[in-house]
Amino acid sequence: MGTTSFAQRLKNVMDDRGIKQVDLIRAAEACGKKLGKSQLSQYLSGKTIPRSDVVHTLAQLLGVSENWLIQGELPSSIPISHEAQDLKTPKRSASTDLSFQYTPPQNPRSTLMRQFKKSSKLDNVLYDVRGPVVDEAARMEAEGVRVLKLNIGNPAPFGFRTPDEVVQDMRQQLTECEGYSDSRGLFSARKAIMQYAQLNRIPNVGLDQIYTGNGVSELINLCMQAIVETGDEILIPSPDYPLWTACVTLAGGTPVHYICDEEAEWNPDIDDIRKRITPRTKAIVIINPNNPTGAVYAREILEEIVSIARSHQLMILSDEIYDRLIMDGYTHIPIASLAPDLFCITFSGLSKSHMIAGFRIGWMILSGNIRAAQDLIEGIHMLSNMRLCSNVPAQSVVQTALGGHQSVNSYLVPGGRIFDQRELVYEALNQIPGISAVKPKAAFYIFPKIDTKKFNITNDEQFALDLLHEKHVLLVPGKGFNWHKPDHFRVVYLPRRRVLTECMEDLADFLSTYRQN
Ligand code: PLP
Numbered sequence: 001m002g003t004t005s006f007a008q009r010l011k012n013v014m015d016d017r018g019i020k021q022v023d024l025i026r027a028a029e030a031c032g033k034k035l036g037k038s039q040l041s042q043y044l045s046g047k048t049i050p051r052s053d054v055v056h057t058l059a060q061l062l063g064v065s066e067n068w069l070i071q072g073e074l075p076s077s078i079p080i081s082h083e084a085q086d087l088k089t090p091k092r093s094a095s096t097d098l099s100f101q102y103t104p105p106q107n108p109r110s111t112l113m114r115q116f117k118k119s120s121k122l123d124n125v126l127y128d129v130r131g132p133v134v135d136e137a138a139r140m141e142a143e144g145v146r147v148l149k150l151n152i153g154n155p156a157p158f159g160f161r162t163p164d165e166v167v168q169d170m171r172q173q174l175t176e177c178e179g180y181s182d183s184r185g186l187f188s189a190r191k192a193i194m195q196y197a198q199l200n201r202i203p204n205v206g207l208d209q210i211y212t213g214n215g216v217s218e219l220i221n222l223c224m225q226a227i228v229e230t231g232d233e234i235l236i237p238s239p240d241y242p243l244w245t246a247c248v249t250l251a252g253g254t255p256v257h258y259i260c261d262e263e264a265e266w267n268p269d270i271d272d273i274r275k276r277i278t279p280r281t282k283a284i285v286i287i288n289p290n291n292p293t294g295a296v297y298a299r300e301i302l303e304e305i306v307s308i309a310r311s312h313q314l315m316i317l318s319d320e321i322y323d324r325l326i327m328d329g330y331t332h333i334p335i336a337s338l339a340p341d342l343f344c345i346t347f348s349g350l351s352k353s354h355m356i357a358g359f360r361i362g363w364m365i366l367s368g369n370i371r372a373a374q375d376l377i378e379g380i381h382m383l384s385n386m387r388l389c390s391n392v393p394a395q396s397v398v399q400t401a402l403g404g405h406q407s408v409n410s411y412l413v414p415g416g417r418i419f420d421q422r423e424l425v426y427e428a429l430n431q432i433p434g435i436s437a438v439k440p441k442a443a444f445y446i447f448p449k450i451d452t453k454k455f456n457i458t459n460d461e462q463f464a465l466d467l468l469h470e471k472h473v474l475l476v477p478g479k480g481f482n483w484h485k486p487d488h489f490r491v492v493y494l495p496r497r498r499v500l501t502e503c504m505e506d507l508a509d510f511l512s513t514y515r516q517n
Helices: 006-017 021-030 037-045 052-062 066-071 082-087 132-142 164-177 187-199 215-227 243-250 270-275 299-312 371-386 398-402 407-411 417-431 460-471 497-513
Strands: 210-213 233-238 254-261 281-287 315-319 343-349 362-368 489-492
Touching: 006 037, 006 052, 006 066, 021 037, 021 052, 052 066, 052 132, 066 132, 132 460, 164 398, 187 210, 187 362, 187 398, 210 215, 215 243, 215 315, 215 343, 215 362, 215 371, 233 243, 243 254, 254 270, 270 299, 281 299, 299 315, 343 371, 362 371, 407 417, 417 497, 460 489, 460 497
Parallel strands: 233 254, 233 281, 281 315, 315 343
Antiparallel strands: 210 362, 343 362
């Protein structure tokens, strides 16, 4: 890693090539990129470090490697890009103090390459749970800063261990899992999921209605590709788990967000759902139990959603991956159990309940009015065949995981880690002046509200970046969950109490003086 800072490297390379600020701004403009004068001055003075897309632009314009520019990592060769050539002919001055030895290629033109751009299909796709604030955290970590990462619900790094029996059973069966399975999944896995569906009163489910996937994530994407025609509208909660919105957009559809109401314990606002239905609405997505709010929907709410779906002929897509992580005696009701006459798809998996997010195993259950979806199911089946099958060793433990003792339960009661960590975080957040939070009933997320007036917050991503820079704590701002105002953020309360206590103290300390410019 280089010893000089980003600002120094930027300045050095500009000096070295005789490029003035105005040249760079004009060149950016010519490529359709916005680069303001004060923005560039701030980078050069070391006051701020640009977002990854700006680093990309700067690196392209200057003809240096992005990694070198941001982290000082020295690539094996540093190609000059077309833009850099056009900007200024590189001038070498013997006295320039560069932290790397830049060697102009013998024949720079021979290294000219067309620029490969990402597909325009991705233009409006957002997935900030691993977005720009996370990129900045990664950059800081590369510089040796320790960052507490509360951005993603990944239990293993926080000491949540997979039940021994699950690991032993996978080990035992590994040699039998070398080939592809049926594209939907192993018989044993689908049988166990089918029985799980029966116990949950999800109607009309046979083995053929069950598909395993490399996590629920793969199946959300697969379904959206199968379901969505260009311009179809899909109702999605706000806040959401952002993969839903991203996959609808990627599939060419229009995500239409309905509000979940903080004042009503984050339940979906039924009137708002009604208002957003148009002739193009095809499906409604619910996330129950909810990420990021921890809400668990009561029967009456679910019945109202079913009634809306019934009167507007919508299919119901229900993400229930946290159905086995419920606290305080609440019961989870699968919405599909209330809608035998509608076509429903229920998604779940073992990433969270069995702390095996890395094994990649999830499933979806098609239920209810299967006849109404025959053609769609053919499409789903084709896409399932196209990916051959999901990870077979992970499928081999579904039966073990779903049957017998559920060790996760001990985390969810007083004295259990998830329960106690929730209590701590909930109390601590509500004691910070300017922060309030609804108590989550399930999962391991809390979605607190910030008093934006008090802190003059207009940009929640900036708030997350400022907290990251000052306290080295990584949170995802509400924007990352398609929340419409800059007044929320999500905390993952997976770390142990000691770490959470420190983190809450840091947050309180940070907010005691924070005012956004
Ligand atoms: N759905 C929700 C609501 C989630 O929170 C997550 C992961 O955090 C997923 C789906 C993805 O889970 P998987 O690991 O099964 O892909």
